Amino acid sequence: MKLLYLSYLNSFKGLSREVWWLALVTLINRAGTMVIPFLSLYLTQDRGFSLEDVGTIMSCFGLGSLAGTWLGGKLTDRIGYYKVMVWSLFLTGVLFIWLQMLESFYAICSGIFVLMVIADSFRPATYVAMSAYSKHENKTRSVTLIRLAINLGFSAGPAIGGVIIASVGYFGLFWIDGVTCLLAALLLLLVLNPKKAKELDQVKNEAPRSAYSDYPYLLFIGAMVLLGLIFVQYFSTVPLFYSEMRSLSEVGIGLLLAMNGFIIFVFEMPLIKYLETSTLSRTSLMIIGLAMTTFSFFFLTIGTWTGLLVIGMILMTLGEMITFPFSSAFAMDRSRSGRQGEYMALYNIAFSISHIFAHNGGMVSIANFGYKSTWYLAMIIGVMGILLLYALRYRLQTSRKK
Structure with missing residues (x-):
């Protein structure tokens, strides 16, 4: 201990x-x-x-x-x-x-x-x-x-x-x-x-690049929008599923959501420190994290055992813990060659777009097609995001070889 x-x-x-x-x-x-x-x-x-x-x-x-x-x-x-x-x-x-x-x-x-x-x-x-x-x-x-x-x-x-x-x-x-x-x-x-604080990483660009002309970065932003579309379901439509289809009480739903925060609080920093020393690139880690979040929806489509919901929540939390820190770090590093504010704004806009469309979209999908079809749709969206990250990794690897 x-x-x-x-x-x-x-x-x-x-x-x-x-x-x-x-x-x-x-x-x-x-x-x-x-x-x-x-x-x-x-x-x-x-x-x-x-x-x-x-x-x-x-x-x-x-x-x-x-x-x-x-x-x-x-x-x-x-x-x-x-x-x-x-x-x-x-x-x-x-x-x-x-x-x-x-x-x-x-x-x-x-x-x-x-x-x-x-x-x-x-x-x-x-x-x-x-x-x-x-x-x-x-x-x-x-x-x-x-x-x-x-x-x-x-x-x-x-x-x-x-x-x-x-x-x-x-x-x-x-x-x-x-x-x-x-x-x-x-x-x-x-x-x-600024007179007292010490900058450790000063960036000076004579001709900073626009984030909107950085094609690999736009691939990354597209993947983040898709990640956001499925991630926010865990805080809007998934709690409804817990209540209506799995008959969980408000206390039970609260405990599941609280488990997400507890795992992040206890394990995220040690996990990130460990992964930083691995040989995996940030794009590879983002792929793994998004795959975990995507696969977590599978456990909402099978069986009625409450333990499946716990497994799904743990898997989603692990995906969140890996994807979000490394995607933020990727965006910050990429911004060094361009207009930093514009780069980081676009990164945050990706999730703002998700919030605007994901909640209502999830509700409409459930009303028209049901919960199980909505979770399958979430997995399809997640796979599309993974494919964009694979395209990003290929693009970055190709540019390094030139």
Whole structure:
């Protein structure tokens, strides 16, 4: 047990102080956005909107996220990641407090859209900052640490949010969300000031390449869109399957989803440290990870034993743990030869696109064709993503030989 503990601690060694500070800022920011999981409840119960209205508002949420990610990439290339992160956090804090004052349907649609444009401009800037503050050999583990902070934030946020709603009501969420964003901006100013922080990987390009003209990178982005389409099913349609077809209670569904977070928290960093020393390329590891996620849906199509659901969740979690850190590291390394903000924005846009279409697409597929056919369709989409990654690996290998 002691050896396992020491091995776990060693997996965090070598990361720069700036990356640790960035992880803390991310943790505070993500834990603070506790209003997001309760947004649908707030709109229906507190504001009295219909489900159709809520659906439209949530579409504005997704479109704002997409636009914000694109804008964040552009601004990062023009004014730098530091200014984008500080202003994004500060303005997001102000907007969260302002949002509760909106009452009409169109005002809330506009407010949610503007909020997400500002809030998600933070994402590409964070990746560029992470790349700058990481040595080449530590980039994947730096991504993993940030992912750990995000998961902890998302786990703590809803729990704290539920207590706040029960104690003081929904308006308390908006104030606390706003204040935590402002605190994260203040912390960023104090600990990651460019005059004090040390960049370990400075990139200087006289004629940076556009991400949209990088064909191998576009293959990679296509694979990420397909990955996102099937991955988000585990947090939208799969829980419905657990309830309707496997008769699991809310507690049972919660435990399955919690197992995903627990496995990531305990095993992801040691696993990434081990895989970094392997002879496998990042594209090969992404293929393995996506194959695991794809195959996990097979266990939803056979038998009625609950243990099959556990096996599927474990397999999906392993695929997530491998694919996401190494895909992020691949995107960061690829961005070195081009406009970094644009590259990282496109990487995040891939998942924004998935979120816009995957949830509704999965629901429509289930309504028309049933659960089993939907899981087979998810596997087909996953295989298409794997083929794109194989094409990417072939393209990269061919270009190295020239």
